[in-house]
Amino acid sequence: MPEYVYRAITKNGQIVRNKVEEASKNNLIRKLKGNDLMPIEIVQTSYSRIKKRKVTRKNGIDVDDIMKTANSASVLQGRVSTKPSTREKINLLLAAGQRITERDIIIFTQNFYLLKKANFNNIHALSTIISSTENLSFKGVLQDILAGVEAGEYMYTTMEYYDNIFPFIYINMIRVGELSGSLTKSLEQAVTYLEDTSARNKKIRSILLPNIAQFIGIFLLLIAGTIFVLPAIQDVFASVGGNASLPEITLSFMSFIDLLKVYWYIPVGIIGIIVAIFFSYINTPRGKYNWHYFKYKAPVFGRLIFGIDFSRLMRAMLLNLQNGMRIQESLEVSKSVVKNYVMLSIVETSINSLLAGGSWIEPFEKSGLCSPMEIEMLKIGMQTDLSEMMEKMLDVMDMDIQQSLNKIMKILPEISYSFVGILLIFLVVVVLVPCIQLYMGDWLLEANGF
Numbered sequence: 001m002p003e004y005v006y007r008a009i010t011k012n013g014q015i016v017r018n019k020v021e022e023a024s025k026n027n028l029i030r031k032l033k034g035n036d037l038m039p040i041e042i043v044q045t046s047y048s049r050i051k052k053r054k055v056t057r058k059n060g061i062d063v064d065d066i067m068k069t070a071n072s073a074s075v076l077q078g079r080v081s082t083k084p085s086t087r088e089k090i091n092l093l094l095a096a097g098q099r100i101t102e103r104d105i106i107i108f109t110q111n112f113y114l115l116k117k118a119n120f121n122n123i124h125a126l127s128t129i130i131s132s133t134e135n136l137s138f139k140g141v142l143q144d145i146l147a148g149v150e151a152g153e154y155m156y157t158t159m160e161y162y163d164n165i166f167p168f169i170y171i172n173m174i175r176v177g178e179l180s181g182s183l184t185k186s187l188e189q190a191v192t193y194l195e196d197t198s199a200r201n202k203k204i205r206s207i208l209l210p211n212i213a214q215f216i217g218i219f220l221l222l223i224a225g226t227i228f229v230l231p232a233i234q235d236v237f238a239s240v241g242g243n244a245s246l247p248e249i250t251l252s253f254m255s256f257i258d259l260l261k262v263y264w265y266i267p268v269g270i271i272g273i274i275v276a277i278f279f280s281y282i283n284t285p286r287g288k289y290n291w292h293y294f295k296y297k298a299p300v301f302g303r304l305i306f307g308i309d310f311s312r313l314m315r316a317m318l319l320n321l322q323n324g325m326r327i328q329e330s331l332e333v334s335k336s337v338v339k340n341y342v343m344l345s346i347v348e349t350s351i352n353s354l355l356a357g358g359s360w361i362e363p364f365e366k367s368g369l370c371s372p373m374e375i376e377m378l379k380i381g382m383q384t385d386l387s388e389m390m391e392k393m394l395d396v397m398d399m400d401i402q403q404s405l406n407k408i409m410k411i412l413p414e415i416s417y418s419f420v421g422i423l424l425i426f427l428v429v430v431v432l433v434p435c436i437q438l439y440m441g442d443w444l445l446e447a448n449g450f
Helices: 025-034 063-069 072-077 086-095 102-117 122-131 136-150 155-162 168-180 183-240 248-262 265-282 285-297 302-322 327-337 341-355 362-366 372-383 386-440 442-447
Strands: 002-009 015-021 038-047
Touching: 002 025, 025 038, 025 136, 038 136, 102 122, 102 136, 102 183, 122 136, 136 155, 155 168, 168 183, 168 302, 168 327, 183 248, 183 302, 183 386, 248 386, 265 285, 285 302, 285 341, 302 327, 302 341, 302 386, 327 341, 341 362, 362 372, 372 386
Parallel strands: none
Antiparallel strands: 002 015, 002 038
């Protein structure tokens, strides 16, 4: 049985080291994690031997005697103290509870793609990346993936256990690449997907977050002014007398806030029931299908969402076709890169149509979601060269997706500014007008008969 020397981190951040016998590196990693130990390094030193009668050798070096006292991890990585150094303690303290970010996934995918492009095998590439990964949490995940690959598993099978780290689409891109034998190409697509998604999310956040912050700030100012400032102004008007009073809209809003303070649980309960019904409905198969269909037909965003899903499906299918798969097999493998129930039902119908001797393009055409140009290009591809025509179609789709994105980026600021502007006008009318009225002092003259 192989012998391993390992270094691992306990829950308290201490580094422990030991030499053990285990059937495989994969089993050792799982055993360590079961004992709440996060592996940092595992090195196989030798295979254990059945003890034999020791015979003294002349003019020779007894390797077994050396290995009893030697630390192979120290030999490979340099002399390391059994106790963690101050630097290690500081690093562990800073890394405690370190979150795995989207950036970590992007850097890993970029590095893995470059190493695969340089003809590294999966084990060599993963080992190289692990040695340079600083995030201890992510390092443990990659070591688990490496252990699975060494045990003869696909990478994506281990990634599926970490679906809270790796996106669903990302895992299935790796799956398509591994099953089709084009992992390098899939990694290139995964890098593009992650970078585009990250850039798109940053752009949307840069538009929405400042406006949401302004909206919340103005809303809180409106509520605070209604609760604290307006009653004080009303008391001043009442104490002096006269005809001066707060505007009608201000009084109505104050009454509404007073009513809300007393019966707040009614709107909260109604909203809670509506949200609960909505989520219960979309968690049913029919509800989820209808919700996914709404996403594809939604104004402004619908065409973009469908275009991204359909483009991703066609790109995965093209990759499989280029590696010699038949159309039916290609559809079967490629359908995993989309999560939308509507798209999945179209793909399943397309596969069934092929089995019945029909056209696989017809279900996409009848769905009414694909553009006439996309359908026509697929039909021409079936008569000429499908792979070549799909490449051209994907180029056209990429341009359409970019145009849709540009439109959305143009519309989003206008929509968010409209909401903020409406709330700001309401704040001025309800709160600021009474404050200006109080400041101007005309009501004092009226109260004294001038």
